Amino acid sequence: MFWNKKEKPKALQITDQSFKEIVENTDKGILLDFYASWCGPCKVLSPIIDELAHEIGDRAIIAKVDSEANPQLSAFFKIKSIPTLVFIKDQKLIEVINGLIPKPNLKEMIEDLIAYEFDEEE
Numbered sequence: 001m002f003w004n005k006k007e008k009p010k011a012l013q014i015t016d017q018s019f020k021e022i023v024e025n026t027d028k029g030i031l032l033d034f035y036a037s038w039c040g041p042c043k044v045l046s047p048i049i050d051e052l053a054h055e056i057g058d059r060a061i062i063a064k065v066d067s068e069a070n071p072q073l074s075a076f077f078k079i080k081s082i083p084t085l086v087f088i089k090d091q092k093l094i095e096v097i098n099g100l101i102p103k104p105n106l107k108e109m110i111e112d113l114i115a116y117e118f119d120e121e122e
Helices: 019-024 040-059 071-076 103-115
Strands: 029-035 060-066 084-089 092-098
Touching (some): 019 060, 029 040, 040 060, 040 103, 084 103
Parallel strands (some): 029 060
16 A cells, blocks of 8 residues: 555765765765755755665665755865765766756766776876
């Protein structure tokens, strides 16, 4: 019945305190969604991020960062507008994108992040 419906897992919430531990202890690609509770476009993007976290599973870390509650991370990544998506792999910044991205495009970007390999020269 509808009341027994299992809730799908949501994106991980990352804070100033938990970021270092999560990033240092993984070789997976990481997508950080910087948002604020009052931001209209962020509210549109939030369920998409949650759906992708469920679909991608443990192949990558899909996470959200409340930019107002985590000023150190916002300053570190120089977040000037929200939503901002930050792509990281092997503790290296791969790409930063501002604004809304359609779900199919974002999923493709995450798949590219998962498959991303660094050149020896990088």
